[in-house]
Amino acid sequence: MSVDGWNTVLVLGGIRSGKSEFAEFLVADAPMVRYVATAADISTQDEEWAARLEAHRARRPETWTTEETAGDPRRLATVIAAAQPSETLLVDDLGGWVTALLDPAHRPADDTATITELAEAVRSCPARLVVVSSEVGLSLVPTTPLGRAFADTLGTANRAIADAADAVALVVAGQPSWLKPTPPTRAAAVPAQAMPAGALQKNAAGPAAEHSADVAEPALPEVLTPSALPSSAGPAGDNSTPWSSMTPPVVATGLAIQPGMELPMPDEDAGSQAMERLVTLDLPGAGFGGLDRLVGFAAATQGIPTPAPWGKVRVLLVHGDHAGGTAAGTTSGDSARRVRDTRAGRGALARLAAEAGAELQVVDAPSAGPIETEPALSPDEVESALQHGWRLAEQAADAGVRLLVLGACGAGTDAAAAAVFAATAGAEPPAVLARVHTDAGEYDDAAWMVRCAAVRDGLHRSRHSPGSAKDILAELGGGDLAVATGVLLGATARRLPVLLDGPVGVAAGLVSRDLAGQSRHWCLLADHGRHPGVQLAADVLGLTPLLDLRLDLGEGANALVALPLLRSALALAAALPTHPSLDVEPDDARPTTGDAGPTTNSAGAGRDEPDEAGSTDEAGSTDEPDPVEPTADEPDFREPEPAGPGPTSTEAESTTLDPSGRRAG
Template sequence: MSVDGWNTILVLGGIRSGKSEFAEALVADAPTVRYVATAADAPTDDAEWAARLATHRARRPETWTTEETADDPRRLADVIAAAGPNETLLVDDLGGWATVLLDPAHQPADDTATIAELAAAVRSCAARLVLVSPEVGLSLVPTTPLGRAFTDALGAANRAVADACDAVVLVVAGQAAWLKPGAPQPVAVPAQAAPAQAEPAQARAAAVATVATGQPVAAPQPSPEVLTPGTSPAPVTPAASGGTGWAAPTVALPMVATGLVIQPGMELPMPDEYTGPQAIERLATLDVPGAGLGVLEQVVGFAAATQGTATPAPWDSVRVLLLHGDHLGGAAAGNAEGESARRARQARAGQGALARLAAESRAELQVVEVPTSAPMEVEQALAGEQVEVALRYGWRLAEEAADAGVRLLVLGACGAGTEAAAAAVLVATAGAEAPAVLRRVVTDSGEIDDAAWMRRCAAVRDALHRTRLSPRSAKDVLAELGGGDVAVATGVLLGATARRLPVMLDGPVGVAAALVSRDLAGQARHWCLLADHGGHPAVRLAADVLGLTPLFDLRLDLGEGANALAALPLLRSVLTLAAALPAHPSLGGGGAAGPDTDEPDFHEPEPAGPGPTSTDGPDFREPAGPGPDEPDFREPEPAGPGPVSTGPETEAVDPSGRRAG
């Protein structure tokens, strides 16, 4: 048996039930996977089936290898039996295998014996094995002999393989039901066991107690309290201060609830591609005395795209997530011991720059304890299983914010060594150089400590050298270099993207998480906004790589999260103006003008008496002359005959608008 409770597993499901995605998620943590494709190639006249096969191939990671067994259905048993204990096999699917088995080209054959051989190979398989198969037992009896032969063969194969496997799961409409648990036995907590008073995200977490591997999962512990600075803060709970609230694995993810896990290539929503440009175009029509909003137009476009409307509303509900977790080793060189913990306590107490600005901005504040990261120059910053938990924890924090009606998340961090960890992530993912992205170290007394800066650079250099042969996948980078805060921040970005919740980044940790999230879900960066680069070289470079343009060049250095809150009132003002200002009167906007104002009335007045302009009817008349406050837009009549009056009335009009004379 493998360490997570099963060695072989059968994934059953109907058509389009999500069984293949579920199976792929089960092996997502494997460094390499041998994908065994059983179906024959699509006929030349079946474009739809060819497209399905192409979709399956496209979502397989580059580290996976593919092996075809369609030429000989008996070969599948040989492949499974020969697999070694260090291998991971994914067989998709037994329906294709049964189709090939019944092909006249492979008849006559003893189908019963072939199925028995397959079951025996599964039972003795030393590798980690996942098999996918359609469930045909719930369908109607086919009306054709060939259809009945297929259901009989596949039903017999499913029964035999299920008996040989350690675990069996049935996927129905994307929901996983464990039919045959592995060892240890997963404990399924029914939905009604969730406490009635739980928040929506926590209720979803309590409703499902098994992750994709079939392991038992404890219900998530309470999340850190959400503070409202400006009022007396509630007593600090152990989950908020002790750093243990994050540690329990959580399944509060829409995908984990169906048995999936956070993995590369997730398809998450994108902002609305139409409302953003529409909002920018609308700004040009507003009644603004000057040239407009300048570079802050992009704030309106961003808010419009993320809210799905051309007239976005100001962010009325904002929550700041302050991640506190230190990095040990050379990354923390120059940081006073205990300083980051003091900043976290200060924020919880409603004191300090961040809490004061949050109170001024009417923003909530949530201080999140994340795991301490080991010295990255000598070992992994975070164990692989901790990375998975941290990602899910960050996702749950974003879900809880969305369920609470939060319209904008602000992401910051206050741990020691965060800048060096973020720099290491930037070096690994963007090809930067550590000295170029690590700013100089300034002590609490205001002095520049170049010795500490060199130790940080050396820590990043040694960490990159230690991991030079390691893969550079998102989870590997988080485990080797990023550590707890970057991992939780990455989960926050992914969860916020899934819930269409925009995130304002502030500082190195946020942009490092955005860089990592590209490999998991490329859509995440489109939900990110960067207010100010703070003069930080790592933030500048990461923003350039991500395609994010900082809104300001204020070089604020008030601490992560506080810089964004300092800019938030201006951003809200911009959105308020964009939503409230009418169109310019010249474009038909009523504005605040009325009959008692000095603004011209654009209803053309009736002439006082008959004249040359009244012969064509009242609908086409021009005013006899300008009023005292109105400009005359009519071309003057010539005093006598001239070039403009001698031509016939039927002469074609010059479309260019140029005068003839």
Template sequence: MSLDGWNTVLVLGGIRSGKSEFAESLVAGAPAVRYVATSTAGGPEDAEWTARLAAHRARRPGSWTTEETADQPRRLADVLASAGPGETLLVDDLGGWVTVLLDPAHQPADDEATVAELAAAVRDTAARVVLVSPEVGLSLVPTTPLGRAFTDALGAANRAVADACDAVALVVAGQPVWLKPVAVPRTAEVPTRRSAAANGASGPVAAAETPLPTVLTPGTSAPATAGTGAGGDWAAPTMALPMVATGLVIQAGMELPMPDEDAGGQAVDRLGTLDVPGAGFGTLERVVTFAAATQGTANPTPWTTVRALLLHGDHTGGAAAGSVPGDSSRRAEQARAGAGPLARLAAEVGATLQVVDTPSSAPMEQEPALGGAAVESALRYGWRLAEEAADAGVQLLVLGACGAGTETAAAAVLAATAGAEAPAVLGRVYTADGQIDDAAWMVRCAAVRDALHRTRNSPRDARDVLAELGGGDVAVATGVLLGATARRVPVLLDGPVGLAAGMISRDLAGQVRHWCLLADHGGQPAVRLAADVLGLTPLLDLRLDLGEGANALAALPLLRSVLSLAAALPVRPRLGGGPDSEDEPDFTEPEPAGPGPTTTHPESGGRAG
């Protein structure tokens, strides 16, 4: 399900338009779905309606739960109002709800008030909600009073709910068109300092426009400002893997693409010929070779289309000891609104930003962090996030995360996959006022210890580690890495979650690490160890700690500059370069400088005298 920037979606469509199937595809990646059925069951005299309901039930995965509201129309608003922030609801459909609403046996005192209550519940719900409704505005005016009453009531309900929803889609002949995408936040005015000379005197600060990152619309590959229609469906099957009815088949030992090593080697040779006054690019030479190998050319170009993925998901129990309650949600919403370090840096470098909610993880010391079915859904969801980025022409993914207990989960993954000790890979815990919290750090270490003891007899394959220790954010991140590798999209890692996903992905596809680049270790011991195991040497040692994803975006301009310089510089003049020459000259065999044969012609037969 597309989870960037919206909570509620209304899916409209005509009869047999495919609206229900499209709505179901939007929630296919959710770990658990509550299906809210609004229509009454068909009686024995209406076999066709009964068959339709049976077909709907058969399509639902076994992990979904069903809730009936047909007998009490007012109850639908209560269900939405009581749903929590971690829940996903699919309401199908409002046509059945209006039918019951108009039934004299169930009709409340005021139909319009009931519709208004439903719209208010949609607007205020904390859950992710997709609602399905028939579109009656394009049909003929019914010839009966009852038919006209139905279309009038449903049309009013559709308008009210559409106004309350974050996004609205219309499905025609199975093709979705987004009518109401999420709008890009308006450019904010923030105070900036100006000198006394500029102001004429010391006085109030002036306002200046600050750039905001491009916000993506749900289910589309284009930004909201582009005005385009719907893009690729994330629930659609991929051609990169074998398919079964449930979607992707992600299994151990997958054969995914490798970067072009020959192109990387040729790029190294080319760098040695460039006309630079010093010794060259130093450590950043690896940026050029990485870009060359992943782009398949000896002269790579800078990444112009970049997408930052921020995975938001909390871990509960001892893993989150010392975390401020609700702080991760605040930062995720801050990023969606274009504020905070990650959003500001994304705007500066021209990257699109996508905030993705992942399943919350249970206390690892007491029970599995995530159920087996939820792990599969999270892996497929991450894969489709990467596919959607590739379809949009993204040349580089930046992978970051925010959430309570993410460092602890990464430490547990490292302990299970690399034999690390929790105290050695868990960074210090800081309070809200910047003080070191040793007590919380010890609780986190104990949580990892107890989780490892609880799972001491469990297998250590990728899925088991994700289910027992990694949780939702690490599982989605693993899927992102696998999908990006399958689509040949390089990934700039930043923070423990991405590195933990890299460790787990080794069992699923060993090619993944060759598509990953680490800009800075951020001074985090878990990142240092995982990078060492994966063979990812950090390019920089700036020890930035701006939040996952933000550190990589801060370093991105430098990496782009190196690629731009390497692509634009000519070769040295003595090798045939000049003002207009940027191509490497053909190699010429040098003449021997000492004793030896002066010619290779067999008829010569002589030697230098």
């Protein structure tokens, strides 16, 4: 669900308020939704009702299934209670359910007991559940007994379900307002670890078994089984992957990824509207600071002015070792050990993924050769790795993922990324290569010099290379960088934002920019960690880090530390209303002809406009004449005169500045 920490949501709204569309948006990230229709199908008797039903059906994706309960109102509680934790249900709506409940054909029935039964089913529902209902409390009391019975029963049902649900939203004119705040995130929201039984036995005998019995083990992330790397024959011989309609034709037809690809761009209008809305929120402080860029980015990539916090998040950890001098100072087999620990739910990345409720997928990339003496990969291996990364992004989008976190792990990845920085941005290797840390936490400057020499020799060896994006990946980058580049391109094609972290991610951003310039607009950098190469690449890509935490926990782990803060900022921006002083009065509430009242400036603050009969003293105050009723020969309005001197005046400005101090947008 797009709302973090909530398992059951009640969406209220009036007729044509947009409540159904908002409820469908809340479950849009689910791979499959069970749509529970409560209204009876009377389309053969009412053409207008048939058109309404058809509009609802047309909005549902093909992956959704529909279930009807109008024939037996009590069955709705049974369906909700029997739902599984992995399911997502959308009930639309309680008004249709109450109509069926009051139908004499279903008598005798105890309305109160049935509503209580439904509320208990919602309260104990383990699945993700969104219930839609009409708000009848704001209308007049119906004049007929049947109308009053319907309003009373539906109002009682709304109160019972609102009390049982985790969250309640009221939709007015398409704008949601959260009535019930979010509860603390439940531990059950973190999916269980999927691993072989042998791995569980091994973990029980490992260091975790030495912990005290009264210390609870933290929840493990959902570690996905990685898909197999395609053969080096390239995508032309592999047409088994179901490509989405969003996929560019050059890939859908099996052709190789080439420079100049036309991929989607984020919605700039939605991003601008979100930024303008931020400065009008009812905040006691000055605003969101540097996180305003986060809200604008989320709005542009989601295509809505009020973006929702990212629901389903998947971490892609690309593992690929590099041979030769680029891996100087690393312990042999250490990266393989870290990958095993990650797959078993241990280590910083796995623990942080569990805390964030994110899926974790470890991706094995081809090992790279020593760049100082030979190319890192063959051209066929580069093509295969690019396509593999693209398909990983496709699989994530098809699974309902709303945000990808790209990380990397492997011997020599830092130096390989520095080589890419030097080849694409013209940087000097020593300026973009971070110092080497030993296992004891000390600096190994001798290993750092070996890495610098390897990068220098690799650049010299490949100096006659054409220098295209694929050439750089083949000569200097390696398999992990090629897979990461494919992930960025595939995510761009599916309009899936990516949170970058570390040198491999931003190096892949530089390479993907040369293949499709749109890709960098779908990337977000949470923190540069004071890494010199990441700072340079971020400047080149135009990615301003949101934070400056100076973390160096490993690629992907730094982003997961920042993820809860980013989600909280998005949730706050979506939930806060506009400041009361900036509310615009509707047309029917404005003064009529002959009524005197203050005008409203562009910021929404009231002020008095002097007309041509008014005067201004030296202190800047304005004396307004009494309002005069318009005559038959006089129009109902008068063009206001400017308060200050015009462009041809030589008189000094006498009006003081507005001392209100409100933020301006």
